[in-house]
Amino acid sequence: MAQTAVARLAGLNVGAPARFVPSGDFGLIGLAVMGQNLILNAADHGFTVVAYNRTVAKVDRFLENEAKGKSVVGAHSIEEFVSKLKTPRRMMLLVMAGKPVDDFIESLLPFVEKGDIIIDGGNSHFPDSNRRAQYLAAKGIRFVGTGVSGGEEGARYGPSLMPGGNEEAWPYIKDVFQSIAAKSDGEACCDWVGDEGAGHYVKMVHNGIEYGDMQLITEAYDILKRGLGLTPYEIGEVFDKWNTGVLDSFLIEITRDILKFKDEDGTALVEKILDKAGQKGTGKWTAINALDLGMPVTLIGEAVFSRCLSAIKDERVRASKILGGPTPKFEGDKQTFIDNLEQALYASKIISYAQGFMLIQNAAKEYGWKLNKPSIALMWRGGCIIRSVFLKDITNAYRNNPDLENLLFDDFFNKAIHKAQDGWRDVVSKGALWGIPTPAFSTALSFYDGYRTKELPANLLQAQRDYFGAHTFRIKPEHASDNFPEGKDIHVNWTGRGGNIQEQRSLMADNKRQSVSAKAQGQQAATSSAAMVPSDEALNKAIGGRIRITTIAPNASTIEGTLFTACSITSLVAINISAQSSNPSSAQQSGDYHIIPISRIQSFQLLSLASSETDGASGAPPLHALDTRALKTREANAVAKLQESEARRGKGVTREAQDIFDAFSRTMPARWDGANIVIADAVVISKPYRVDDCKALVAGDSAALTRVRKVLEMERKKIELRNASTTIGNTNHFARNSTQNKERVAVPTRLDSPAPRKGG
Numbered sequence: 001m002a003q004t005a006v007a008r009l010a011g012l013n014v015g016a017p018a019r020f021v022p023s024g025d026f027g028l029i030g031l032a033v034m035g036q037n038l039i040l041n042a043a044d045h046g047f048t049v050v051a052y053n054r055t056v057a058k059v060d061r062f063l064e065n066e067a068k069g070k071s072v073v074g075a076h077s078i079e080e081f082v083s084k085l086k087t088p089r090r091m092m093l094l095v096m097a098g099k100p101v102d103d104f105i106e107s108l109l110p111f112v113e114k115g116d117i118i119i120d121g122g123n124s125h126f127p128d129s130n131r132r133a134q135y136l137a138a139k140g141i142r143f144v145g146t147g148v149s150g151g152e153e154g155a156r157y158g159p160s161l162m163p164g165g166n167e168e169a170w171p172y173i174k175d176v177f178q179s180i181a182a183k184s185d186g187e188a189c190c191d192w193v194g195d196e197g198a199g200h201y202v203k204m205v206h207n208g209i210e211y212g213d214m215q216l217i218t219e220a221y222d223i224l225k226r227g228l229g230l231t232p233y234e235i236g237e238v239f240d241k242w243n244t245g246v247l248d249s250f251l252i253e254i255t256r257d258i259l260k261f262k263d264e265d266g267t268a269l270v271e272k273i274l275d276k277a278g279q280k281g282t283g284k285w286t287a288i289n290a291l292d293l294g295m296p297v298t299l300i301g302e303a304v305f306s307r308c309l310s311a312i313k314d315e316r317v318r319a320s321k322i323l324g325g326p327t328p329k330f331e332g333d334k335q336t337f338i339d340n341l342e343q344a345l346y347a348s349k350i351i352s353y354a355q356g357f358m359l360i361q362n363a364a365k366e367y368g369w370k371l372n373k374p375s376i377a378l379m380w381r382g383g384c385i386i387r388s389v390f391l392k393d394i395t396n397a398y399r400n401n402p403d404l405e406n407l408l409f410d411d412f413f414n415k416a417i418h419k420a421q422d423g424w425r426d427v428v429s430k431g432a433l434w435g436i437p438t439p440a441f442s443t444a445l446s447f448y449d450g451y452r453t454k455e456l457p458a459n460l461l462q463a464q465r466d467y468f469g470a471h472t473f474r475i476k477p478e479h480a481s482d483n484f485p486e487g488k489d490i491h492v493n494w495t496g497r498g499g500n501i502q503e504q505r506s507l508m509a510d511n512k513r514q515s516v517s518a519k520a521q522g523q524q525a526a527t528s529s530a531a532m533v534p535s536d537e538a539l540n541k542a543i544g545g546r547i548r549i550t551t552i553a554p555n556a557s558t559i560e561g562t563l564f565t566a567c568s569i570t571s572l573v574a575i576n577i578s579a580q581s582s583n584p585s586s587a588q589q590s591g592d593y594h595i596i597p598i599s600r601i602q603s604f605q606l607l608s609l610a611s612s613e614t615d616g617a618s619g620a621p622p623l624h625a626l627d628t629r630a631l632k633t634r635e636a637n638a639v640a641k642l643q644e645s646e647a648r649r650g651k652g653v654t655r656e657a658q659d660i661f662d663a664f665s666r667t668m669p670a671r672w673d674g675a676n677i678v679i680a681d682a683v684v685i686s687k688p689y690r691v692d693d694c695k696a697l698v699a700g701d702s703a704a705l706t707r708v709r710k711v712l713e714m715e716r717k718k719i720e721l722r723n724a725s726t727t728i729g730n731t732n733h734f735a736r737n738s739t740q741n742k743e744r745v746a747v748p749t750r751l752d753s754p755a756p757r758k759g760g
Contacts, residue, residue, distance in 0.1 A: 024050035024073055024085040026176050029104055030094035030122075031058050034148070036066055037156035038094065038121070038180065043070040045179040050074075052081040054723055082111040088142075090173055092119040097128070105132065106655050114140030117169045121148050125285060126204060129197030130367075133165050142169035145196075147203020149384035150182065158182030160384035161190035162206070162376075164199025164369075182383025185392075189382040191375035198369045202376055205356050208286025208300040210385050211279075212352040213251050215303035215440040220345050221255070223427065227328045227434050228337065232268035236260040238338055246346050246416075249388030277307040286359070293362050297355045298447050299348070302439040328434035337430070340423030347420035348444035353394060354407040355447070374398040408451070417448065467494045470571055470599035491599070495552065539566035539573065539598075546607040547575070551600045559594060560607070571598045647671065656719060660689050663715045664708075683708040690716065 028039050031053040039049045039062075051067070052075040053059050059074040075081035082089060089112060093104050101120055108118060118141055120129065129145030136143040147162035148155065161181045163173065170192045181190035193199045224235045236259030243252045263269045283304045290297035309316075330337070357373070364371045377394040380386055397410040407413050428445050431438035450456065465471040472489035480486035548560040561577035575594050648665060650658050650672050661677050664670040669680045677685040678697070682704040686693045691713050696705040 022084060022086045024048050025090070026050070027052070027075075027081055027085045027089065027091040028094060029053070029081070029091065031062050032094065033152050034155045035094040036062060037152055038092075038148075038159075039072055040066065040070060041156055041158070041180045042176060043067070043072050045176075047071065047176060047179070048073060050081055050084045052076075052078070078107045079111050082108065087113065087116065088172055089113075089116040090119070090176065091117065092121050094121045094148075097122045097124045101128070101132070103655055105136070109139065109141075112141060115142065117142045117144060117166075117172060119144040119146055119163075119169075119173065120200075121146050123203075123280075123282065124197075124200050126197035126201040129165065129200045133196045137166060142166040142172075144169050144173065145200045146177075147199050147206065149203065149206060149380075151385070154182065154383045158189070158383045160206075160379050160382065160387070162193050162199045162202045162379050163190070164193040164202070165196060167192065167195070182387075184378070184382035184387075187378060189379050189384070191372060191379060193376065193379075194364065194369040194371040196367070196369065198364075198367075198371060201363060201367075201369075202360065202371075202379075204282055204285050204289070205360055206380060206384065206386060207282035208297070208303075209352055209356045210251075211283035211286075211303040211307075212299045212356075212440060213249075213349065213386055215299075215306050216345055216348050216352070216444075217251060217255055219431075219438050219440055220341055221259075223341060223431060223436055223438070224338070226436055227430065228330050228334055232259045232270055242342055242345075245342070246390065247342065247349075247388075249390065250385060251388075274313070275310055276313050277310040279304070279307050283307075289363070290359055293359065293366055295355075295359050295362050296447060296450075297359050298443040299352045299355055299440055302443045306437075306439055325435040326433065328436060337426070340426045343420035343423035344427035344441055347417055347424045347448075348441050349390065350407070350413050350417060351444040351447055352440075353390075354413070357394075357407055373402060373404075408448075463494075466491055470597075539563070539568075542566075542606050542609075545609045548605040548607055549575070549596070549601050550603045551596065552602045556602070559596070561594070564593060566598075572596065573598060573601075650675065650677075657687070657689055659719060660685070660712065660715055663718075664711060667711075668708075679708050680704065685712065 025047040026042055027050040028035055028042075029052045031039075031051060035051075035053075039051055042049050048071045050073045051059055051062060053062075056076045059076060063072060063074045073084055075084055082091070085091065091108065091112075093101055095101060095104060101122060101124060105118060112118070118136060120132065120143070124145060126145070129143075132145070133143045142165070144163050144165040146164070148159050149162070150159035154160065158181055161177050163170070163177060174192075177190045178188035181188045183189065193202050221235055224230045224238060225232075230238070236256050239252055239256040239259065243249070243256060258270055259268065261269050263272065283300060287297065287301040287304050290301065357376075360371060360373070360376065363369065374395055377391050377398060381388075381391040381395065393412055394407065397407060397412060398404055401410070404410060408417065424441075424445060428438060428441050431441065459473075462471075462473040466473050470491045472491045474489060475481075475484040475486060477486050484490055542563050543565060545563055546561070547563050548558065550556065550558045559575060559577060561575040564574040564576050566573045573596050575596065577592050577594055648661070648670075650661060651674075653661075653675055657675075657677075661670060661672070664677065664679055671678050673684065675687055677689065679685065682696065682698050682701050684695050684697055685708070686695070689712070691709050694705060694709050694712060696702070698704070
């Protein structure tokens, strides 16, 4: 046994038969806790699972312990792993997100066939899944990126699964996924989500909503504690009651258990925990994507910022001694206020999910995905952190109307919000009066009021933008006129100098126009009369001609010269104020160029048109002469650079081999000779690129050979350390909560204390 293990660590597949008989229904790479539990889950449902881990010894330990007696088959190499699976092969990666996923995909590619399926079940960012889906589709491989929620317990007994990617894969993985997934009212909490990275996108939004739910619960806890003066146990009793009504959910349930959990000295453990919240970044991903898409997902954003605020603990301690504010003092009936708080929590939760589905719907439009909205809510009903009775109502809303524009437009949620409004407003106002921060409650209410407002004060905001930056505005249809046409982007001279309206333009036309080569409508006689600030058309006609402009205060001045160019996109003109050239448009023209914002032009005079060298057929100013020699040199340099880059890339080699080549090429001349690496034309390294694979090309050149071997040895160690850290990081990624949980449950508990569960 020991000799076999040593041999395997040395890279030898000892004892492996030359040809494997495919027997595996499903393969999984990555034997951290999540991976092991998913394998056991699948085996319990009658599937034969092939297990592989980069650290081979971990495969053997798993087979000898947790998987003993189960329908689990081990593999000690990628080739063996692939060969033991029935076709089309269904292979799932549960490794750390990022480069490790790409590395494993590359290591699988030499052994898979067209039609095989690679599934990424890690916590990947959806743009990476988009990229991988497209990359593998070009190779005939079906890629699936699936969100997995529910933690270790969910993986073992039923997670929420959110698969998306190449839809051709779904019929082949549906039986496995829906068998191992959690069930809600007899339905599997797993269905096809949509194209490319849609599965990981929906998981990202799920995590964002999880951030929001947790923030709302902590704010309710803070109000009950500081506003009403309740003890943790009393607050736990409140949550226990809430868990029997509309707020019935996993997070409310575990909050009840946490608040009632006592330390050895009989006090609530939660009160001893440092108030600095951690985060893994998925909530931030959601908030950033919402900003990218221009969607007001305010509650998730506030939840992320609240964690950021909690992290600056030392600064908050100093601020608490300097900054004053009110002291909470409750007056009135406590139970009535607790009921109001329940309604505030329910209404804010509705807003959070409404915003989440707004984001999902707009992402589908932006990225061209076809999403299964009713099934998304169903997938979240069981097996995941945000599972709740409430999600059944969301499922019904989208099943009744798959094209529902907003969750708030559904009759059920419309009535629920209306019923909760009075209590909701009472809680938010009390929080402000007491000086208790309620960012999530407050932003949810502000969003609701803003969303139901027909006219927001953004009209003033647009006027401000136009005043200082000429960003334009549009007029209300009922106020349209000749000066203010409907549907046009209008800029006004708010200072009153140079006329009331400087510019009226269509943004679409601006984007399509190429100012330098715009065609003039015909020669016009030069004029010396002052004009209102010119339109884009007038500026385009004047290119190459002599002009005089006066700028507005401050620093008002009069400038005369040749109009070199005008750009409506950037709203800038360039004027050459040097002495007039016989050919103002010549490429050889030199001079003193001034760049002036169009918004600063008060008056404009066209003194003379461009010279007769203007193209008479088109009326457009001539294009500047091109330096063909410079262009050819630039092209040759670009081609040479591409050829050099291509020469550095090995053909048909592993990622590890390419890393070794890149390491050498940074300090020595290196080139590829087929699959061999040639260093300084003195040493060649052949596959599998180990120290013993180095050979001198020049007889007697032992110095070069020694140097290359030393560098290679160091690089191999770096690769081994990197691989080891990836495996360790993968384990930590999924097991960090497990370690913390074990430390917690080491404290003596009552016999009836519930088993701890995982949260995000």
